[in-house]
Amino acid sequence: MALCDDKIIDALMERNSIVENIMNYKNQHNMQILQPEQEEKQIRLFEEKLSGNKYKDEIFDVYHSILKNSKRIQARKLFTHNIVLIGFMGAGKSTVSELLSTMFAMDIVEMDQVIAEREAMSIPDIFDTYGEEYFRNLETNLLIEMQSHHNTIVSCGGGAALRAENVVEMKKNGRVVLLTASPQIILERVKDNEDRPILKGNKNVEFIENLMETRREKYEAAADIIINTDHKTVLEICQELIQKLSDASDELRYKRSEQR
Numbered sequence: 001m002a003l004c005d006d007k008i009i010d011a012l013m014e015r016n017s018i019v020e021n022i023m024n025y026k027n028q029h030n031m032q033i034l035q036p037e038q039e040e041k042q043i044r045l046f047e048e049k050l051s052g053n054k055y056k057d058e059i060f061d062v063y064h065s066i067l068k069n070s071k072r073i074q075a076r077k078l079f080t081h082n083i084v085l086i087g088f089m090g091a092g093k094s095t096v097s098e099l100l101s102t103m104f105a106m107d108i109v110e111m112d113q114v115i116a117e118r119e120a121m122s123i124p125d126i127f128d129t130y131g132e133e134y135f136r137n138l139e140t141n142l143l144i145e146m147q148s149h150h151n152t153i154v155s156c157g158g159g160a161a162l163r164a165e166n167v168v169e170m171k172k173n174g175r176v177v178l179l180t181a182s183p184q185i186i187l188e189r190v191k192d193n194e195d196r197p198i199l200k201g202n203k204n205v206e207f208i209e210n211l212m213e214t215r216r217e218k219y220e221a222a223a224d225i226i227i228n229t230d231h232k233t234v235l236e237i238c239q240e241l242i243q244k245l246s247d248a249s250d251e252l253r254y255k256r257s258e259q260r
């Protein structure tokens with residue numbers, strides 16, 4: 001039995017180092033990092049290999065864990081910090097978070113959702129009952145709490161980056177990614193949603209455009225990288241995010257080495 005376990009450890013060590021090598025290769029050659037179709041193919045092949053096997057379910061269960069851990073290894077290689085997504089309502093923060101989390105088995109903290117769960121109240125009810133300032137304080141506290149998390153995707157509410165102190169907290173353990181979109185596209189994305197008190201009775205391009213303009217400077221100042229999401233698929237956006245974050249950290253490393 002112990003011999004068998006040794007073989008498993010060796011095989012996993014080998015597999016994990018292959019995962020790291022592929023990751024490095026893709027990065028160095030500017031290749032597409034996210035390949036969901038590749039993952040599907042891998043699972044199909046594995047299933048074929050197991051057809052008729054009497055331990056099919058048990059082996060498949062282990063294989064799923066192996067795949068999940070490979071994703072974590074990739075995430076650790078790619079992202080040294082939490083990924084903090086900011087931007088206007090409807091810019092795509094939640095959608096991007098979900099795909100990133102699926103591809104890299106990273107945890108997501110959807111700030112609005114966590115706040116609503118903890119307060120046992122919807123966001124519009126929190127605004128109505130306690131006011132906006134109270135809600136903003138909850139955001140600040142949650143951002144501070146996130147500093148002890150690693151490799152987590154933090155999807156911020158659209159107003160979170162407007163407070164300077166929040167931005168300071170975000171950056172302590174996060175890379176801040178600003179997602180943008182044109183007012184028309186934002187309207188299209190938010191028009192059927194009633195969870196945003198600020199847009200209540202204001203679902204028109206003029207309001208969105210004006211509010212966006214008043215926030216733009218603060219959003220941009222907070223951002224480490226900026227991605228426009230208009231007419232892009234979520235996969236394209238995530239690919240761009242990975243590339244830009246990697247370029248930004250190379251740049252940072254270069255600057256630091258120059259200062260020495």
Ligand code: S3P
Pocket residue numbers: 087088089090093112123156157158159160195196197198
């Ligand atoms: C807000 C955006 C919302 C939510 C709240 C306030 C804002 O989050 O936090 O309604 O001020 O822009 P989403 O950006 O996730 O919609």
